[in-house]
Amino acid sequence: MKLTLRVWRQKGPSDEGRFETYDVPDANEHMSFLEMLDVVNESLIADNHDPIAFDHDCREGICGMCGIVINGRPHGPKKHTTTCQLHMRNFSDGDEITVEPWRANAFPVVKDLVVNRSAFDRIIEAGGYVSAATGSAPEANSLPVPKADADLAMDAAACIGCGACVAACPNGAAQLFTSAKVGHLGLLPQGQAERWSRVVAMVERMEEFFGSCTNYGECEQACPKGISVNFIARMNREYLKAKFKDGRKLARGALGDE
Amino acid sequence: MKLESRAPTGPLADKWNSHRFNVKLVAPQNRRKFDIIVVGTGLAGASAAATLGEAGYNVKSFCFQDSPRRAHSIAAQGGINAAKNYRNDGDSVHRLFYDTIKGGDYRAREANVHRLAEISVQIIDQCVAQGVPFAREYSGLLDNRSFGGAQVSRTFYARGQTGQQLELGAYQALARQVEAGTVDLYTRHEMLELVVTEGRAAGIVVRDLVTGEITSHSAHAVVLATGGYTNVFFLSTGAKGCNTTAIWRAHRKGALFANPCYTQIHPTCIPVSGDYQSKLTLMSESLRNDGRIWVPKDANDRRSPGTIPESERDYYLERIYPSFANLVPRDVASRAAKRMVDAGFGVGDLKNGVYLDFGTAISRLGRATIEARYGNLFEMYANITGEDPYAVPMRIYPAPHYTMGGLWVDYNLMSNLPGLYVIGEANFSDHGANRLGASALMQGLADGYFVLPATISEYLAGQLGQPSPDPAGSAFKEAEGAVRERVGRLLGIKGSRSVDWFHRRLGRTLWEHCGMGRNADGLKTALADIGSLREEFWNDVRVLGDGESLNQSLEKAGRVADFMELGELLCQDALHREESCGGHFREEHQTPDGEAMRDDENFAYVAAWEFKGEGKPAELHKEELEFEYVHPSQRSYK
Numbered sequence: 001m002k003l004t005l006r007v008w009r010q011k012g013p014s015d016e017g018r019f020e021t022y023d024v025p026d027a028n029e030h031m032s033f034l035e036m037l038d039v040v041n042e043s044l045i046a047d048n049h050d051p052i053a054f055d056h057d058c059r060e061g062i063c064g065m066c067g068i069v070i071n072g073r074p075h076g077p078k079k080h081t082t083t084c085q086l087h088m089r090n091f092s093d094g095d096e097i098t099v100e101p102w103r104a105n106a107f108p109v110v111k112d113l114v115v116n117r118s119a120f121d122r123i124i125e126a127g128g129y130v131s132a133a134t135g136s137a138p139e140a141n142s143l144p145v146p147k148a149d150a151d152l153a154m155d156a157a158a159c160i161g162c163g164a165c166v167a168a169c170p171n172g173a174a175q176l177f178t179s180a181k182v183g184h185l186g187l188l189p190q191g192q193a194e195r196w197s198r199v200v201a202m203v204e205r206m207e208e209f210f211g212s213c214t215n216y217g218e219c220e221q222a223c224p225k226g227i228s229v230n231f232i233a234r235m236n237r238e239y240l241k242a243k244f245k246d247g248r249k250l251a252r253g254a255l256g257d258e
Numbered sequence: 259m260k261l262e263s264r265a266p267t268g269p270l271a272d273k274w275n276s277h278r279f280n281v282k283l284v285a286p287q288n289r290r291k292f293d294i295i296v297v298g299t300g301l302a303g304a305s306a307a308a309t310l311g312e313a314g315y316n317v318k319s320f321c322f323q324d325s326p327r328r329a330h331s332i333a334a335q336g337g338i339n340a341a342k343n344y345r346n347d348g349d350s351v352h353r354l355f356y357d358t359i360k361g362g363d364y365r366a367r368e369a370n371v372h373r374l375a376e377i378s379v380q381i382i383d384q385c386v387a388q389g390v391p392f393a394r395e396y397s398g399l400l401d402n403r404s405f406g407g408a409q410v411s412r413t414f415y416a417r418g419q420t421g422q423q424l425e426l427g428a429y430q431a432l433a434r435q436v437e438a439g440t441v442d443l444y445t446r447h448e449m450l451e452l453v454v455t456e457g458r459a460a461g462i463v464v465r466d467l468v469t470g471e472i473t474s475h476s477a478h479a480v481v482l483a484t485g486g487y488t489n490v491f492f493l494s495t496g497a498k499g500c501n502t503t504a505i506w507r508a509h510r511k512g513a514l515f516a517n518p519c520y521t522q523i524h525p526t527c528i529p530v531s532g533d534y535q536s537k538l539t540l541m542s543e544s545l546r547n548d549g550r551i552w553v554p555k556d557a558n559d560r561r562s563p564g565t566i567p568e569s570e571r572d573y574y575l576e577r578i579y580p581s582f583a584n585l586v587p588r589d590v591a592s593r594a595a596k597r598m599v600d601a602g603f604g605v606g607d608l609k610n611g612v613y614l615d616f617g618t619a620i621s622r623l624g625r626a627t628i629e630a631r632y633g634n635l636f637e638m639y640a641n642i643t644g645e646d647p648y649a650v651p652m653r654i655y656p657a658p659h660y661t662m663g664g665l666w667v668d669y670n671l672m673s674n675l676p677g678l679y680v681i682g683e684a685n686f687s688d689h690g691a692n693r694l695g696a697s698a699l700m701q702g703l704a705d706g707y708f709v710l711p712a713t714i715s716e717y718l719a720g721q722l723g724q725p726s727p728d729p730a731g732s733a734f735k736e737a738e739g740a741v742r743e744r745v746g747r748l749l750g751i752k753g754s755r756s757v758d759w760f761h762r763r764l765g766r767t768l769w770e771h772c773g774m775g776r777n778a779d780g781l782k783t784a785l786a787d788i789g790s791l792r793e794e795f796w797n798d799v800r801v802l803g804d805g806e807s808l809n810q811s812l813e814k815a816g817r818v819a820d821f822m823e824l825g826e827l828l829c830q831d832a833l834h835r836e837e838s839c840g841g842h843f844r845e846e847h848q849t850p851d852g853e854a855m856r857d858d859e860n861f862a863y864v865a866a867w868e869f870k871g872e873g874k875p876a877e878l879h880k881e882e883l884e885f886e887y888v889h890p891s892q893r894s895y896k
Contacts, residue, residue, distance in 0.1 A: 012807055030531040030644070038536055038758070045756045045811070050802055053810055055324065057497040059537045061638065062422055063328040078641075085641050110468055111808040118445065121325050125437040129430035130389045134309040134707045137380070137387035141344065144398025154391040154416060157423060161327055190389045 064160030126205035168222035171211035179235035299326030302682025303483030305706030311435030334421025362690020492765025524659030611653035691840025753798030
């Protein structure tokens, strides 16, 4: 198939950036979207033009490194699919495809389609863990976890941290990402000791970087792993409850459920 | 050079415990006086950096990705082994030890493997405590599944995303230490040189991939957790960024490279679809629990698989290996698939695969059960091929996946360079000539959470009172200069071929001559071809742009240059090992029915190679393997 690409090119953070148009004369339906870009890059290099920079690593839809806005939609037209798993059979001969980086204040462009998503790491650092130092763990089966809880926790834990939720959000909010981790750990018995301090710390760190959630729900639509916005509702409830807890004890991370 | 494994003496089951008692310790108040560099943030690197940080050491953690969570451990699908015996089916530490030694075709160190089996149970405890959402039974207790090469059910899993969940557990533990200030995190930084002073590892030189800045970092010890080198084949199940540069640079600085020819070809991957192919996708080995592998009995049968009657299908693994059937180890399954395709029985338009069929399982268990077990894998398959695996059998073919070889380490996981530790897939230690499924995650986490943190103090204790080396010292300046020179050289060639063009050529040569089947003539051809390709690369590669900003071609160019040197060593090792064992199959050495034929009399050793200069043959050093507790026999899965 023949395609026309309009690709965002930006040399660096201080460059203004602009769209450039490239013809793709021989895309194949079995190619992945990134393989199609590889082919474009090979021809750019052959013509002595700088190849298009884009992030990618596993190309199996799990590392969360790739992420391109394709025709206005993060990760493109196919639901529950990362850019690397999007194949060209989802496009038609003659299509013009617009290719852009994630657009969000918290994710500044590094170059072309590459953005800096380190604000996500800062949110996890604030409390996205169970403080279980190596060696201190009890026997694994000593604490049964109801299967339904484990399964729901796994639904949340499936987040790959790609940032499509933020890119899709008109507010550039990171509620879906944050709530997935709050939900994953808060649903498990192992996460209870830090349940209230975790949600407060993570939400407050998130708000240093990202916009506010106004329940558009675009994030769930864009999420390649189908993480539900129900986790946002859950996080809001947990945050509110935490705020009614004893603040002094909360600061010590010492509140259990009551 | 005499290679000392430093494996403790005494009864096998007591070795690790008594060793931990005999190791010198660093007291808690002294740990903050030590700087440790950890390169790589996969299971091994992230778990090591987190655990060393918790212990109180000053840790610097480096990764080339934009976040530590993205390291390729995250893509492991199937599971992690542990000798918990929760299924009461006869499992034990000794059985996991035995299966791993046998699965590795008797080419691993007994003491290391036994330690791995012992630690396996602690890993599950640790990960559960971190909130890793392993699959559970309705009782709330942990579920298990079966994997290749074992007759017990000992694999713990989290849907088809076990690696992801374990990696996130380790990443989160690391994030906690970053917040606590014990670990400094450097993302989008690539290690390009190891610095050695007075024969000891003193630090590293890194390039900031965003700004191009080249800087030095010194430490009392350097830990490489940089993964395997399977991308030497270009097409592999590795992530695109996986590379050998960190361990290859260390090799050039004197670290011995052990058993490079032990590479694992994974039997269940999606076949190549065209010449634009950028990587191969693995379909988890767990699929072989319920999927049955077959080809049509008639090589010219072009009917769609559903219309081929049972009687005209050859379930060749079930036929040849009745007791392990579809769950034979990876090397055995891969070679059997290759034999079928080479003999013309391949399926699909390109006749380059075999069927993995869930028809029987779906009619026995129902679609819902299969969907619950493998839903995400089926979805991935459908996405990539455009075919529905619930309706038509998957097509699969082997692909390069894992590398058992790596830098040589002793029982403490220290290389022959004092102060340089190598953990996870980057070392050679535990899998011998073939790794069993669900054992990579086990080894990565054993090394990072438990082994390294317990053994590194043996070396550090002797350094107490010494400052870490001066990063402005001459050895660092020299290493930085070498890195700058190399970057400048790559940018200055301005040739006519792209980096990928060279990488694909290298991969094709190795896959053809040093892949699933190897012979002396082919290996000699490959050595000659790679030598001239390497020369052509340094004269004709085209790397556009500059070194002062994000330049992905430049990153790739450095990695491919190192892959070419490694490719030559791979062939040299494969050529010298005149036997077949595990993933290394020399066509000259096989039984009459085509199984691998080892030569224990002459090759029961670790081949550790010393770098002697670019384009020059490496020098062989041997560590003899002694088997006290298992008796090497020809592996039989019949």
